[in-house]
Amino acid sequence: MAFAEGERMLIEHIAKKELRNSSSRSAILAEFLKADKHLTSEDLYKIISTKIPTIGIATVYRSLHLFCECGIARELKMKDGISRYEPLLGHEHHDHLVCRKCGKFIEIIDEELEEIQKKIADKHGFDLNNHKMELYGLCSECS
Amino acid sequence: MAFAEGERMLIEHIAKKELRNSSSRSAILAEFLKADKHLTSEDLYKIISTKIPTIGIATVYRSLHLFCECGIARELKMKDGISRYEPLLGHEHHDHLVCRKCGKFIEIIDEELEEIQKKIADKHGFDLNNHKMELYGLCSECS
DNA sequence: TTATCTGCAAAGCCTTTGCACTTAG
DNA sequence: CTAAGTGCAAAGGCTTTGCAGATAA
Secondary structure (H helix, E strand, O other): OHHHHHHHHHHHHHHHOOOOOOHHHHHHHHHHHHHOOOEEHHHHHHHHHHHOOOOOHHHHHHHHHHHHHOOOEEEEEOOOOOEEEEEOOOOOOOEEEEEOOOOOEEEEOOHHHHHHHHHHHHHOOOEEEEEEEEEEEEOOOOO | OHHHHHHHHHHHHHHHOOOOOOHHHHHHHHHHHHHOOOEEHHHHHHHHHHHOOOOOHHHHHHHHHHHHHOOOEEEEEOOOOOEEEEEOOOOOOOEEEEEOOOOOEEEEOOHHHHHHHHHHHHHOOOEEEEEEEEEEEEOOOOO
């Protein structure tokens, strides 16, 4: 279960860095994992606010950064300049298909693609450890 | 030659949109194409400033947007949140290999990759018209 | 107790916009 | 002359940071 795993990863990270457990952070993590999709800091802030009305958006940002550090989340800078954060747990390494009209976001997992990426990196002597691919177009409903 | 082509594209766009020719804009275009690499607005602003000291960065931004509109340039939002603009002329459709350490930027052109992207889009009923891929890792000199 | 965590507001940073002036057509 | 282009400074929008009070250990 993603939640338990995420919680474990966060706790480990906190232990390693000698940070502290906090109820706000746990709540933010829980909501983030529950949503299980790409969220902006604002999205997450709104969700948390319904549970913890006094929370500040700075805490959301600080938590998201922490989640990225310990591998629970990944930050994506999209075309609109707004960062989105996506959970990595239970999602294999993937890319995105984005509809230019309705904004639909589809996760792609493709073996063949991964292989080619690796091949390209090798050819240029790169030691690959991350990548980002976004395909933009019109989805079947919008075209 | 990229410059002549870029100038032609800009002029056509200007004609179509009933805009006007301006010396600043031409100078910005010339420097942009001369650099022939990824530039931030700040980079380009500095370059132009040496030729036209009175120019404002707003004009650089406005020009870059125009170049993107007419297909001379493309805007890339990178991990650091700063937009970079790259010339499209004389460069086939390509992706990027980025070194996480030294920032080296390599353009990739790969037929096979393009095909797979198309295949993936088809599978999901998407009509693809754009994509962005960045592979992050360590280059041979940095690893 | 002590260092971390938090909310708040202020500051940062890149980018855009309003305005009055300039300039192309 | 008219509408687009420009520089400047101010405003925007997202994100980060400083600070004093709250909280975990």
